[in-house]
Amino acid sequence: MTIRPSARMTILRTSRPLRRWRIGMTAMAAALAVASLSLAGCGGGSGASDGTTKLTFASWDAAEPATRQSTLDLVKQFETEHPNIKVSISPIPFSDIEQKVLLQVQSGSAPDVVQTASNYTADFNAAGALEPLDTRAGQDYLAEIPQNVADVSRVDGKLVAVPWAVQPVGFWYNKKLMAQAGLDPQSPPKTIDELLTDLKAIKAKLPGVIPLGVDSTNRVFGLDVNWSWMRTFGAEPIASSGAQATTPEMANYLNFMRTLATEHYTEVNQKIGYFRPLAAQNKVAFSWDQPILEPTMKSASKMDDKTFQDTWGVTTLPAGPGGQKFSVPQDHQLAIMKSSKAKDAAWTFIQWMTRNEKALNHVVADKGALPPVSKPSDAVNALVEKDSALKAFRDDVAPTMVRPPWGPKYAKAYDPIMVGVQQMMTGNQPVTAVADEMQSKLQGALQ
């Protein structure tokens, strides 16, 4: 049977499946239109008809199980004290927050306030997304922040974020394991030579223990934590003059990393998060980690404060040939996005989060970090004073913080550097070959 073209059109016009298809498409178009209108309302703060201002706050604390509930409670407390401001929390894991927020910036739907840290802040600023805060903060606010802590939040001299939780990386040592290895638990290594001697003793006496937990992953955080070790040996693979991976100092650092791997003093290409649960089980003797290690270990092992302080201590990174000691800041900061339509409310929120006693109590008690002010209230100070590890971070480690050269170039440089470090730790190429390859890749990346 054949159907004439005109008759075929008539069948098509009136057929039930086609009508259903048209209805379906119309409904889909309507749904898309509604969805796009709803999405348009998502980005940026806005004033509601009832006089309240709505803020969006992108935060990894709100996404991580350890800090999620306390962050939600804190924001609820802020809303109770500021009934005219409503905060909508956008929980984004730490590892995703930079890319998600950058995509939101490019699509015009950025949050009002963002939790940020290390190179993220520099990248957000390079994207032109951050509101300068010097004027808004004012002299009185800034005077309360220790100078080296405030400097971490500055890019080219401009304050583009404010410190919320101060987290330098420190050298954790397990006193009980040191004693078991025949070392003096009250005398952690002060130099790289002493460290190597101690690592050898631990390896020999305690074969089931990882002597040193250090992140050697190929990511920005990996380079951040290794930056202090590089500086300890006098190396700075990226400087204002460009790539500097072929210096004798860098060779010394790379040889040290090869020793750590070949002597099985550490495990290669592991995130610091891999070592934390092992540390809680007394299977890591030394760890290069942030203050957050304390609440993480306590929560994992149900250890009380006294047992924890009897077991773990914190000090500075052992000194290298130059005798200097280094740490790297991993401070959590808060920033206002330039696209925010509610910058005043956003600043009110940030100011409360960085100054209110409940908020600073949250920083110390829940986040396990140092408050961002020189002189916190007596109650907050008491929390720090009773914690020997936090006290060591404040008095000994924080003064050794050196800001890496964060910025878009740093984001391009971490891959060639950390790949070279991993090649050194896992391969048998001569150090000069690894350094030459790193130099060549670095030059390409920095161009």
Add this chain to the structure above:
Amino acid sequence: MVILVVVIGYPIVRAVMLSVFDYSLITGDAGATYVGTGNFSKIGHDPVFWQSLKNTAIFAVVSLVGGGLGGLALAFATENLQGPWRFLRAVLLTPWAVPVIVTAFLFQFLFLDRGGLVNDLLMKSGLAHSPVPWLGSTQWSLFATTVANIWQTAPFFLLVFTAALRSVPNEVIEAARIDRTGAWVMLWKVKLPFLAGPGVIAAVIMTIQNINQFPLIWAMTQGGPGYSSTTLTIYLYRLVFVSYNLGYASAIGVIWLVVLMFISGWFLRRRRGVSR
């Protein structure tokens, strides 16, 4: 058609457009500069691209062969299971149903330096005197991720080959038996030809899945140490979401799309040949 254009056409067109720009996610449209074929010529001198391509080929081919042969062997081994023993086939299919991320963590624990089952077995049996750094060495990391992928994908082949074996006509089997055909000839000459068609289809699907495998490798090694287990998808992810170099990543993506189309076309032509 509209949906196809929006969902498939737009991303391809956009990727082609971005591939001729030096485009960073940090600076966006405002900082984009036209570089013509610059990104494509850069690929030729990029050692990481070539190492990723080599790793992708090894990972995809070894996974395909390992998974295919494993699935085929399991299909023959479980072909005549009767009664409650048929439950065994369901158990063998479990790895296919397990989320990839769970497989990644499972194998990460199996391959741990200390306390990992693989190293424990090797050391207890005297085959190794010290733990093998499966995931922490440039020598073994690609092997370890490939083994995990074979474990995950072999059940898919088991499923396909089991279904194909059931479709072998009884008359053919009976005729072969009447001719007193031996077990090996029955398997090789009688049954295997019936598995070729479904096998090619399964191979196309698995090749593309293996080539695009991301979560398994990322969760186990993040492409390291160095670039030892970096495949093209891992490299692309790093370029886009870590270095934010969208222009160069798009150029690699465009080339990769063409390569995948060729691979699919070749497999499909082979299938037509098999069908005839």
